[in-house]
Amino acid sequence: MGKKNKIKVPKENADEKDEAKPSPEKAAKRKLPAESADGETVEPTKKVKKPAKDSIVGGTTISELPGIKIGKQKESKRAKKRKKREEAIQEKPKEQTQEEIRQYLECWSSQREKWKFQKLKQIFIQKYILDENHIDADMWPVALEYLSGTKGASRDLLIKNAETVISEIDAAAEENESDTQQTSAKYQRARELLQSLG
Numbered sequence: 657m658g659k660k661n662k663i664k665v666p667k668e669n670a671d672e673k674d675e676a677k678p679s680p681e682k683a684a685k686r687k688l689p690a691e692s693a694d695g696e697t698v699e700p701t702k703k704v705k706k707p708a709k710d711s712i713v714g715g716t717t718i719s720e721l722p723g724i725k726i727g728k729q730k731e732s733k734r735a736k737k738r739k740k741r742e743e744a745i746q747e748k749p750k751e752q753t754q755e756e757i758r759q760y761l762e763c764w765s766s767q768r769e770k771w772k773f774q775k776l777k778q779i780f781i782q783k784y785i786l787d788e789n790h791i792d793a794d795m796w797p798v799a800l801e802y803l804s805g806t807k808g809a810s811r812d813l814l815i816k817n818a819e820t821v822i823s824e825i826d827a828a829a830e831e832n833e834s835d836t837q838q839t840s841a842k843y844q845r846a847r848e849l850l851q852s853l854g
Contacts, residue, residue, distance in 0.1 A: 741776055754790065757781060761798045782806075782814060786821055786845045796845065804852040815853055818846040 731739075757780060763771045781799055784790035791799050806814060825843045 758795055761795055761802055764802055765798050782810060786842050788841045800848060800852055811853060814849060818849045821846040
């Protein structure tokens with residue numbers, strides 16, 4: 657077993673020793689180039705091993721590996737809070753929410769010492785500031801004054817929403833060639849909001 661295979665060359669032809677070429681099988685074993693029937697040099701071919709089922713090869717994803725189960729990824733704390741906040745807003749009936757917003761704005765305008773900032777209520781006011789069904793005409797001046805002090809990304813969002821409403825109503829008015837939509841409460845509110853933030 658430990659013996660090496662050697663090519664035996666007759667001793668009388670010492671010059672032929674250099675010219676003797678091994679067979680392709682033997683050349684492959686020794687990793688030497690062999691000569692084909694055409695006279696061209698043929699490189700030995702390497703055997704390609706099949707990867708085991710549990711091995712990792714290029715293009716293998718984590719979900720394809722055996723023994724690794726990937727379920728739903730955990731929701732971040734921030735995402736959970738955001739979801740909870742949105743559910744809290746949607747669960748309450750419209751009348752109760754309107755009354756809470758009315759009390760919040762009245763407390764803000766008349767009793768600043770007692771007033772406490774509430775993020776959910778501010779988000780609600782910002783979201784529905786242009787909607788007459790959520791913030792009625794009585795609350796509108798106070799809500800406008802409340803939002804006039806808004807800064808940063810919230811202010812940019814309010815401006816963007818107001819500009820969008822104005823451009824949509826203007827485009828619709830040009831198509832219909834009537835000014836009825838431009839006299840709507842939503843359009844007027846958007847213009848007033850832009851002027852107060854402006």
